[in-house]
Every structure is written in C-alpha cells, then in structure tokens.
Amino acid sequence: MAEHRLRELPASILRLETKDEAETRLLAEDVAMILKAGDVVCLSGDLGAGKSTFARALIRALADDELLEVPSPTFTLVQSYELPRFDLAHLDLYRLEEPEEIEELGLADLLQTGAALIEWPEMASEFLPQDALWVQISQPDADAGRRQFDFYSSREVWRDRIARTRDTRSFLRMAGFGNAGRRFLAGDASLRTFESIADADGKRVLMQWPFREGGVPENVRAYMKAVHLAEDCRSVLAIGMELRERGLRAPATIAADPEKGLVLLEDLGRETIVADGKPDPERYEVAVDVLATMHSQTWPDAVDLPEGGRYALQPYSDGALIAEASLFLDWYVPETGKVSVDAALRKDFEALWQEALNGIADAQRGWVLRDFHSPNLLWQQGAEGTDRIGLIDLQDTVIGPVAYDVASLLLDARTDIGVELETRLYDAYVRQMETLLPGFDRQGFSRAYSVMAAQRITKILGIFVRLARRDGKPSYLSHLPRMLGYLDRVFERPGMSELKDWYGQFRH
CATH class of the missing domain: 3.90.1200.10 (Aminoglycoside phosphotransferase (APH), C-terminal lobe)
Structure with a gap:
C-alpha cells in the first residue's frame, strides 16, 4: 500500500539522513516551524522506522513543552492538542478498516482551525488531501539510530517552505548554534517571523525576513514602498548598531545573512x-x-x-x-x-x-x-x-x-x-x-x-x-x-x- 501511494507522488522534494535520535528531533522541529493551520503532514514508514519519534518531537516543538505527554493514537485513532498557534490532530490510521472511515474522524472539520499529523496515511489512500506533505521514513542500514527522510508533495509551496527551514538550520549551524532548539516566538501582525533559539548556554532571537524577490505579494510590496517600510533586514542591522553606539539598549547582532533574510539577535527577554x-x-x-x-x-x-x-x-x-x-x-x-x-x-x-x-x-x-x-x-x-x-x-x-x-x-x-x-x-x-x-x-x-x-x-x-x-x-x-x-x-x-x-x- 505504501509503495503504491508513493509512486503516485511527484519526485522527492528533499532526501536527507539523520544519524541519531537527536538529529531526528531537530529535523522534526525544523518542520514544526513551517506548519500552519490547514496543513496535513503524512508520516509513512514501516513499524519501528521512527514515525512516533518524529511525531512526538514535532508536537512538543509546537506546544513549546519538552515534557508534554504525547500518547500514541493507535487505539483512539485521533489525539487532539490545543496549542498556542493552532490546534493539532495526531492521527494513526493503522487500525482503519476501510479508507472511507477517515471521513468519520472529521478530518475536514479539524483542518478548518488546525493542522493534522497522520501516521500510516496509506490506509486512507485517496481520501487524504492531495496537497499534503508526505514524509517517508526508512532505516538505510541496521543502525537503529540512523534514518532516511524523503519529502514529497504536489504542492509547490511545500518546496519553498522546506527549503526555507533548511536554510535556517544551516544558518544556525554556521553561527555555531546548529544543535539549538527552535520555537515559534512571534509573527502575528507582521510578514516577519521570530523564533526563540535555545541551547544550554541560553536563548537568542532569530528574525526571518521573507521580503525577497517573490516573497511578498505585489500589492503588499507596493504599500510598503508607499509608506517607507523597510524591505530587507539591513535596516535592523543599521538602526540597532547606531542606537547601541548612542548608548541605547537595542539587541546586539550575533549573526546575519542579509541575502537570505536571517538575523540572529540578543534575547532581551x-x-x-x-x-x-x-x-x-x-x-x-x-x-x-x-x-x-x-x-x-x-x-x-x-x-x-x-x-x-x-x-x-x-x-x-x-x-x-x-x-x-x-x-x-x-x-x-x-x-x-x-x-x-x-x-x-x-x-x-x-x-x-x-x-x-x-x-x-x-x-x-x-x-x-x-x-x-x-x-x-x-x-x-x-x-x-x-x-x-x-x-x-x-x-x-x-x-x-x-x-x-x-x-x-x-x-x-x-x-x-x-x-x-x-x-x-x-x-x-x-x-x-x-x-x-x-x-x-x-x-x-x-x-x-x-x-x-x-x-x-x-x-x-x-x-x-x-x-x-x-x-x-x-x-x-x-x-x-x-x-x-x-x-x-x-x-x-x-x-x-x-x-x-x-x-x-x-x-x-
């Protein structure tokens, strides 16, 4: 069933490997940071491939709670979470007897206000949204900690989102924070988004600035020009630096990649x-x-x-x-x-x-x-x-x-x-x-x-x-x-x- 479903999908968006549980958790966090209400993520793979490990890390990242109890929905089929940004439904379809039963679980209603994370999606076949993100998890060798992830989707926006979150992780790695945890911080009334970047040494704030070519609708860009809103993150670097030189408390810049719109800043609380x-x-x-x-x-x-x-x-x-x-x-x-x-x-x-x-x-x-x-x-x-x-x-x-x-x-x-x-x-x-x-x-x-x-x-x-x-x-x-x-x-x-x-x- 799994192989049949995957043959219908377009070429892989991305293939990568994680060497251990810690890297798998970081990858799950990277995916969590790009999810929005209405999204469906399908986790496909054999028993023991690591679907539950990935799902647990993703849910805890969205909840911003490392100790959150994440029970398997194998018997209940659906486990719901009321999370700060949007609700999340965690589904396990292994025990689904007929694909049509997915409709009885109310997936369409769930997606009105939240997102869905689905294990064993093959059991629902064509009854799942066609624009879902599919993640095929496998173990390329006998090493239980090493895993291979293949990402598939017919939706082009997933390609952009995956690329963006991977760019962010690469930026953090180059800045010396490649193993730091990522948590959503803000982004409610702005096109910019902010994450809290934390490790054993403390927290920083990551600003993600999408105002690149094609990253902003033309009508929004026109308004930004009309009212003189900044169009790239150089403004943050320049204004903050001048304020600090004048003795005022603006967050210090730790690292920046203006071309990709990424700025890592001091966290002022x-x-x-x-x-x-x-x-x-x-x-x-x-x-x-x-x-x-x-x-x-x-x-x-x-x-x-x-x-x-x-x-x-x-x-x-x-x-x-x-x-x-x-x-x-x-x-x-x-x-x-x-x-x-x-x-x-x-x-x-x-x-x-x-x-x-x-x-x-x-x-x-x-x-x-x-x-x-x-x-x-x-x-x-x-x-x-x-x-x-x-x-x-x-x-x-x-x-x-x-x-x-x-x-x-x-x-x-x-x-x-x-x-x-x-x-x-x-x-x-x-x-x-x-x-x-x-x-x-x-x-x-x-x-x-x-x-x-x-x-x-x-x-x-x-x-x-x-x-x-x-x-x-x-x-x-x-x-x-x-x-x-x-x-x-x-x-x-x-x-x-x-x-x-x-x-x-x-x-x-």
Whole structure:
C-alpha cells in the first residue's frame, strides 16, 4: 500500500539522513516551524522506522513543552492538542478498516482551525488531501539510530517552505548554534517571523525576513514602498548598531545573512513596561527618558554598515502619513456600514490630512522608531537609566516628526493609558526636552503631538480591522474601543476641531 501511494507522488522534494535520535528531533522541529493551520503532514514508514519519534518531537516543538505527554493514537485513532498557534490532530490510521472511515474522524472539520499529523496515511489512500506533505521514513542500514527522510508533495509551496527551514538550520549551524532548539516566538501582525533559539548556554532571537524577490505579494510590496517600510533586514542591522553606539539598549547582532533574510539577535527577554496587565507608570517614565534622550540629539540620515555600504533612512513624508491613514477608509469605515467610501470622500479625507500636516511642517524632526509602545519596550530588570528599556521592532525607523513616537507611547495601542497617566508622561517629556534641548518649542510640540496621535490612531483602526477581516485574527477587534476612546480624547485638544467634525460622520 505504501509503495503504491508513493509512486503516485511527484519526485522527492528533499532526501536527507539523520544519524541519531537527536538529529531526528531537530529535523522534526525544523518542520514544526513551517506548519500552519490547514496543513496535513503524512508520516509513512514501516513499524519501528521512527514515525512516533518524529511525531512526538514535532508536537512538543509546537506546544513549546519538552515534557508534554504525547500518547500514541493507535487505539483512539485521533489525539487532539490545543496549542498556542493552532490546534493539532495526531492521527494513526493503522487500525482503519476501510479508507472511507477517515471521513468519520472529521478530518475536514479539524483542518478548518488546525493542522493534522497522520501516521500510516496509506490506509486512507485517496481520501487524504492531495496537497499534503508526505514524509517517508526508512532505516538505510541496521543502525537503529540512523534514518532516511524523503519529502514529497504536489504542492509547490511545500518546496519553498522546506527549503526555507533548511536554510535556517544551516544558518544556525554556521553561527555555531546548529544543535539549538527552535520555537515559534512571534509573527502575528507582521510578514516577519521570530523564533526563540535555545541551547544550554541560553536563548537568542532569530528574525526571518521573507521580503525577497517573490516573497511578498505585489500589492503588499507596493504599500510598503508607499509608506517607507523597510524591505530587507539591513535596516535592523543599521538602526540597532547606531542606537547601541548612542548608548541605547537595542539587541546586539550575533549573526546575519542579509541575502537570505536571517538575523540572529540578543534575547532581551519578554517582560515589557506593562506589569500584571496594566501600564507600570515608573517603567513608562523610563521610556519617556529614552525618547527625550533620542530627541535631544541629532541623528544621521544614513548609517554605514559593517559589511560595507550604507543604509539610508527614508523620510516620513506627508504622502506616507496620508497613505497610512487611508487604511481607515479601506478597512474601518466599511466595517461601520455608515458611509460609502467613494472617490469624493477619499479626496476630502486626503485634503483634510494634508492641511493638518501642513500645520506642523515646522515640527521637530528626527528618528521615528514608529512602533514605540509596550510590546516593543522590554524591561531590563537590574539595569540602570535608559538601559532599563530594551528596544525592538526597529526596522521601519524613518525621519519624521518626533512627536509621533511620543504619541505612540502615551496612547499605547495595546493597553489602557488613562488621562492622568498620559498627562503625567507628557509633562515629564516636555520638562526633559526643555532641559536637554535649548529652544524646545512647547507649543509646536503640542500641535505635532495632536496631529501625530490622530494619524496613528486612524491608521491603527484600519490595521486592526484588516487583521481581523483579511487575516483571520478577530482578537484585534477587542482593541477598537480603546483606540476610539483615544481618538475622542485627542480631538478635544486645541486645533483639532476640523478633524473632529469630519470624523463625526463615522461615530454616530
């Protein structure tokens, strides 16, 4: 049965050997890192070939639990796991009497929200998805620890995914971490993905950057260009290096392969400036110190790279700011069902925002990290001064109104910042800037803060609805009331009446 099924498959995507159990577990982790909801992985091989060893390692990697009990589903046929990223069904079809019985196990329903790992897939024959990844495991000689793996699929994307995860393991090997464990870390609202790379000496963070030729849909790449989002990982190397040279805490680069979009970074931990689910005022004040330290200095518009060449920062132009704000029209306004977005409405919106931006044309400009809020501000317990804040998610830094990052922090999209705390932090920033930067324009900063806050909130309202509706991540809708509350607060500031009146048509 197994041989008949394999003859129907295309040529092998990959053939490789593992010399022992440890290498088999690492290979399983490599496959686990590329799985997504809807995937089916079929493990084929004789009794004792190593299917259970591979399956157990893969499931534990997805669960991020090395001690997770993974019983064989030989008798139950299906063992289900509720995992952090998606559910997983582990099936063993050895005792399946008729191929049609696979339908009674509810595989199609399982794949709506999760993935499936199937041992003895030959027993279900043509009733399995045609685009599954098949992994044939065999022992080429009598050495019980040595195994051969042949990967097959009719789906081209599997070839790309397998190649990518093997490139990652090769990169780690060249960096001296070839035997380190890999665990998914983040990648929810971004095209980038992050892994935790751990061995006996500690943890590091691996950034995987897929923005290579063909790696990003053309419409996404066009938007990235329009709003000046970084298109390769050189930005991470350049921005991080310059911040560190200025005494700020950005993660050190351990190794990098810019051509393949791989960067191995120092791990600054997981603790943010939010504690017990609430903003920690003292930690936010340290974050304000970081901004004041940055904004009292002059920053370059290009940075020399260690391997040669220069990375030029893009301007946070009016066109980019308006394009970002237009996500509000593209996604949030249709969600309300109150107004139809036509060419006239879009023209009015863009003109209104151009006028608002013209009003702050003389605002202080400098480096804008762009996502200066709690998820990206890592608390460094035991450090001192501004070193207590670790800065991540730096790649999209641009040159623009510095008030943007202040608004990003004081009106944090991921946690509730009350009026009292916002005012306290705002006043602390202004006091510091008046001390550190002679001639600081308090009134000009106030205007820029209002406009940048409104722009950022407008953009985020569109992004959160897009994440929910286009990307299937409805949890982001829970943040909308917070952002709308912030918007109401900003519109009560001086000089915001025109924007307030125009936005009113979507709020009532």
